[in-house]
Amino acid sequence: MVRSGRARRRREGPVLTAMFLGPAAVMLTVLVVYPMGYTIWLSLHGGDTGHWVGLDNYRTMFTSPGTRRAITNNIVWMLIAPTVVTALGLVLAVLTERLRLRTALRAVVFMPMAISFLAAGITFRMVYDESPDRGVVNAAVVAVHDAFKPPSKYHGATPRDDAALATDHGAVVTAAPVAAGSPVLLPLVGLPATRVPDDARPAGTPASTGLSGVVWLDFTRGGGGQPGVVDGTEPGLPDVSVEVLRDGAVVGRATTDASGRFSFPELTGTGYLVRLPASNFTPPSDGLVWLGPGLVTPAVIGAYIWIWAGFAMVFIAAGLAAIPRDALEAARIDGATEWQTFRLVTIPLLRPVLVVVLVTLAINVLKIFDLVYVLPPESSQDDATVIALEMYRVSFGGDLDYGLGSALGVMLFVLVLPAMLFNIRRLRRDQ
DSSP states (O other): OHHHHHHHHHHHHHHHHHHHHHHHHHHHIIIIIHHHHHHHHHHTBOTTTOOBOTTHHHHHHHHSHHHHHHHHHHHHHHHHHHHHHHHHHHHHHHHHTTOTTHHHHHHHHHGGGGSOHHHHHHHHHHHTOSSTTTOHHHHHHHHHHHHHSOOOTTTTOEEOTTSSEEEETTEEEESSOBOTTSOEEEEEEOOOGGGSOTTOOBOOOOOSSSEEEEEEEOOOTTSOSOTTSOOTTSBBOTTOEEEEEETTEEEEEEEOOTTSEEEETTOOSSOBEEEEOGGGGOOOOOOOOTTSTTTHHHHHHHHHHHHHHHHHHHHHHHHHHHSOHHHHHHHHHTTOOHHHHIIIIIHHHHHHHHHHHHHHHHHHHHTOOHHHHHSSOGGGHHHHOOHHHHHHHHHHSSSOOHHHHHHHHHHHHHHHHHHHHHHHHHHHHHO
C-alpha cells in the first residue's frame, strides 16, 4: 500500500506541474515568444514585399534622417529626464519629510500620476500655448521679460506711408538729409489713441532756429485733417528719444516735449539725418514658441518631469522612512552639519532606492510614446520624434514599412533589456 501511494504521487507530480505551468507557458508563448520571434523575422524582410533583405533594415535605421533624429532624441531623453526626475523627487522627499502636512503635499505632487498621458498632453498643449493670454508658461516668461525690459509706450507706431521717412532695424529715420531752419515733420500712425499719454498736448509748431521738428500721431478721430500736416487736434507724442546724425555719427540727442516738439538750436548747416531710435518702439515680449522645432523636445521633457516627479518622490520618501534614525543621530552627535549628514549618510543609505528609481525611469523613457505623440503639433512631430513614435509612424503612418518598424522594435527591445535584467538581478539579490 505504501509503495502504491508513493508511485501514485510520482505519477501525479509531473501531471500537476503541467496543469499549473501549462496555461502560463502557452500564454507566454502566444503573447511574448511568438511576437518576439515574428518581429525579428519581419525585421529581416522587406516591409512592402516580404522578401528577404537581411540587415538592410538595420542599415536604413542608422542612415535614414527620421530614425537618426529619433535615436538622437531618445539619447537626449535618457540623459535628462531620469536624472532630473530622480533629483527632483529626492529634493521634494527631503523637503516634505518634516512637514506636518507632508502627506497632503505629497498627494498633491503625486496627483499627476493619476492623469493619463493623453490628458496630460492636451493639458500641456494649453500650458505651452504661444499666446501669453492663454499659455501659462508664456505668461510667466512675458511677465519676467517685461519686468526687466518693459515695452515702449509707442510700440506698434509706424511712419506714415507718404511721409519722407524710412525704417531701419526698428528705427524711424528721415529718408533724405535735412537742413537747419527747415522744420522736420515726423508723422506716425498705427498707435491706438488709448495709448497716447495723458500728458500729451496738441502737436505744436517746431521752433524756427537750429534744427527742430515735431513727432505726432497723424490721425484725427472721426476723420478730417490733412495727412502729413500738423493739425491742431492731433496729439504730439511726448518723451520720444530723437537723435541727429551727420556722416554716420550721432551729433545730438533730445527728447520731445508734451507737444511732440524737439530742437537742436546749436546745429546749423545741412546734411543731417533725424532718427527716432528703435527703443521708442520696443514691442512687448511675445514669449517663446515652446512647441516649435527648436524647443519642442525640452518642452515635452518638462511635461514628463511634471508627471513623474511624484513617482520618484514617493519611492524616495519610503526609502527615507526606512533609514535608521540612529545613524543620523550619530552623525549629528559627531558634529556633522545637516548638509554633511545628508551627503555622507542619507545619500549612501538611499543609493539602492535611487538606483531603482533611476533605472525604472530609464526603461520608461526608452519606451516613451504617447506624450510625444499627443503634445507636439503635427508641424513639430518630426523634430520631437523618438524611437517608439518613429516605429509607429514607419509601420502604420502611411509608409507601411513593417520591416523597418520591426527593426526599430528590435532595437528598442535591445536597449531596454539590460535595464530590465539589472532590475531583476537586484530584486533577486535583495530577496
